[in-house]
Amino acid sequence: MKTIGIAILVALLSLAALVGTTMAVVSADVAREAKDDAESATKSAGRAAQTAAPAAEADGLVSYAGQTAENAEELAAQREPFPPELPPIPEGDVVDVELTLKDVVVEIAPGVEYNAWGFEGGAPGPAIHVREGQKVQIALTNDGTIPHSIDFHAARIAPDRAFRDVDVGETITYTFEATDPGVFMYHCGTKPVLAHIANGMYGAIVVEPAEQPLPKADREYVLVSSEWYLTGSGIDEPASYDVTKAHAVIPDWVTWNGYAGQYVTHPLTADPGDTVRFWVVAAGPSLDTDFHVVGTILDRAWVNQDMSKYQSGVQTVGVPAGGGAVFDVRIDEPGLYPVLSHSFASVDMGQVGLLKVGNPKGAGGH
Numbered sequence: 001m002k003t004i005g006i007a008i009l010v011a012l013l014s015l016a017a018l019v020g021t022t023m024a025v026v027s028a029d030v031a032r033e034a035k036d037d038a039e040s041a042t043k044s045a046g047r048a049a050q051t052a053a054p055a056a057e058a059d060g061l062v063s064y065a066g067q068t069a070e071n072a073e074e075l076a077a078q079r080e081p082f083p084p085e086l087p088p089i090p091e092g093d094v095v096d097v098e099l100t101l102k103d104v105v106v107e108i109a110p111g112v113e114y115n116a117w118g119f120e121g122g123a124p125g126p127a128i129h130v131r132e133g134q135k136v137q138i139a140l141t142n143d144g145t146i147p148h149s150i151d152f153h154a155a156r157i158a159p160d161r162a163f164r165d166v167d168v169g170e171t172i173t174y175t176f177e178a179t180d181p182g183v184f185m186y187h188c189g190t191k192p193v194l195a196h197i198a199n200g201m202y203g204a205i206v207v208e209p210a211e212q213p214l215p216k217a218d219r220e221y222v223l224v225s226s227e228w229y230l231t232g233s234g235i236d237e238p239a240s241y242d243v244t245k246a247h248a249v250i251p252d253w254v255t256w257n258g259y260a261g262q263y264v265t266h267p268l269t270a271d272p273g274d275t276v277r278f279w280v281v282a283a284g285p286s287l288d289t290d291f292h293v294v295g296t297i298l299d300r301a302w303v304n305q306d307m308s309k310y311q312s313g314v315q316t317v318g319v320p321a322g323g324g325a326v327f328d329v330r331i332d333e334p335g336l337y338p339v340l341s342h343s344f345a346s347v348d349m350g351q352v353g354l355l356k357v358g359n360p361k362g363a364g365g366h
Contacts, residue, residue, distance in 0.1 A: 061245055064233045064252045065349050069111020076110045081266040082122070082257035086220035086279060087129045089208060094175075095130045100141045101148050101166075101188075105238050106200065108253055109260040109350060112234035115241075116200035117144055117188070123200025123258045124283065125186070127222040130178045132210035137175045142166040148196065151189035153322070154178060154205050163189045181209035182305040183222070183279040183324035197285035198229055198246050200258070204281040204324070209307050215300070217277035217328065219270050225319075225341065225351060226258065226283040227251035249286045253350050254341070260350025267336065267356035275299075275330045276355065278339070284321030287346065292316040293329055293355065294338040300328040316342045334358030 069075055090096075099119045106116045106123055119125030130136055140150045147165040155162065155176035162174040187193075188201035204224050208214075230239035230252040245251065253260050270276045282289040291298075298314040303325050311317075319325045331337060340352040 061242075061248065061250055063250065064112075064230050064239070067112070067233045067235065068109050069235055072110035075107075076261070076265040079107065079110075079259070079262070079265075081262040082124070082259060083127075084221045084223065084257060084263065084268060086206060086222050086277075087127055089129050089131050089134075092134075094135045094137055095128075096137050096139070097128055098139045098141075099125060099150065101144045101201070103144045106258065108228050108234070108255060108258060112230075112253070112260075113238040114200075114228060114230065114234055115238045117148065117196065118200045119150075119203055123202070124224045124226070125201075125203030127203065128186075128205040129208065130205065131208045132178055132181045135175055135177050136205075137173065138162075139171060139173045140166055141171040142168055144168060147190055148188050148201065149190045150186060152176065152184065152186045152205060153324075154180060154182075154184035154186070154207055156180075159189070165190050178207045180305070181207045181212075181307040182302070183207075183281055183326055184305070185224075185281045185283055185322055185324060187283065194246055194285050195241055195243065197283060198227065199241050200226075202226060202281075202283035204279065206279050212308060214277075214307070214326075215328070216275065218274035219268075220277040220279065221268055222279045222281075223256050223339070223353075224258075224281045224283050225287070225289040225346075226255055227285065227287055228253040228255065246285070251287070251349060254287065254346040255350050256339075256353050261352060263339070263353025267354035268339065269356050270331065270358075272332050272334055272358045273330065274357075275328055278327045278329075279324070280319055280327065281324045282319040282321050286321055287343070288321055289319045289346075289351070290316050290342040291319055291325065291327060292340055292342040293327075294340070295335060296329050296331050296337060298327050299330055300326075302326040329355075331355070331357045335360045 102121050104118045104121050105113050108114050116123050142148050149163050149165050151163045157176045166172045183206045186203050188196035204222050229242045229245040231242045232239040300310040301314045301317050302310045334357050337355040340347050
């Protein structure tokens with residue numbers, strides 16, 4: 001069989017209009033280059049060939065979807081991606097999680113800046129990994145300018161005590177036992193919650209099953225999906241939160257781990273035959289994520305937090321806003337496999353990455 005990975009990628013993502021709006025995964029020139037050099041092919045497939053699209057209007061709202069800086073490719077290549085790898089589990093019976101809330105300007109697409117509220121200065125907040133049965137001790141310090149809080153979906157605890165607002169300059173602490181395995185969202189629960197999540201106050205906590213351990217995985221990645229609603233393009237000056245767009249659920253960008261297409265430019269990696277595990281949270285604040293890996297089948301899917309059993313041979317799984325799910329794939333053939341939400345409007349707005357398996361060689365028809 002001729003090598004087909006890049007050609008399939010060209011056809012699929014071009015059909016999705018990814019080239020025309022946000023993260024152009026492969027162009028015709030890239031495909032020609034890919035025939036000569038496998039490494040060049042992989043790099044080219046990850047290039048973000050964005051162009052600044054003109055603002056569009058929908059229901060009187062101006063959309064900035066797809067608008068990036070003129071040197072978008074260069075900026076995307078230079079930027080360090082948000083670490084997608086699942087961190088190790090801390091030793092001991094108690095896991096200390098210290099988070100500081102800050103007002104911060106973040107980049108959400110190449111050359112697109114946004115005035116965010118971030119845990120530990122970023123969006124999403126850091127991925128947290130604990131084992132079922134460990135106690136998790138939370139300490140949240142508010143270094144922002146308004147009250148905030150932190151709500152862990154993995155906790156069974158009185159929210160009026162633990163998830164209360166934290167005043168500026170204050171630190172709150174509470175402890176919960178991680179009794180429920182799975183991957184859960186954490187977020188600010190201060191009213192209006194829509195604004196606090198949309199401004200970047202969310203993250204993922206993975207509770208590793210202890211009583212019924214999962215099958216061994218060779219690579220493990222944490223992916224958090226979210227939307228951004230912009231008052232401006234964010235290119236000349238940082239954009240802020242547009243409440244009208246958020247109420248209408250008309251985002252400008254939809255991302256994995258806070259930045260559009262970052263795992264296209266910097267693909268996730270695996271060796272042929274590896275079992276790759278994705279811990280996926282849909283942070284929303286409003287959109288679900290229809291998780292799909294192009295070119296393969298989800299071998300195992302633990303849906304909606306039930307880690308006692310899994311579904312086999314699934315093509316696409318819906319992860320509701322505020323929910324989480326876990327997926328295993330095993331891919332033998334080298335290639336570039338898009339990881340996305342099968343809501344292709346979300347793909348157009350940046351919710352796509354690549355899983356690079358092995359060292360794909362060349363391009364061809366199929």
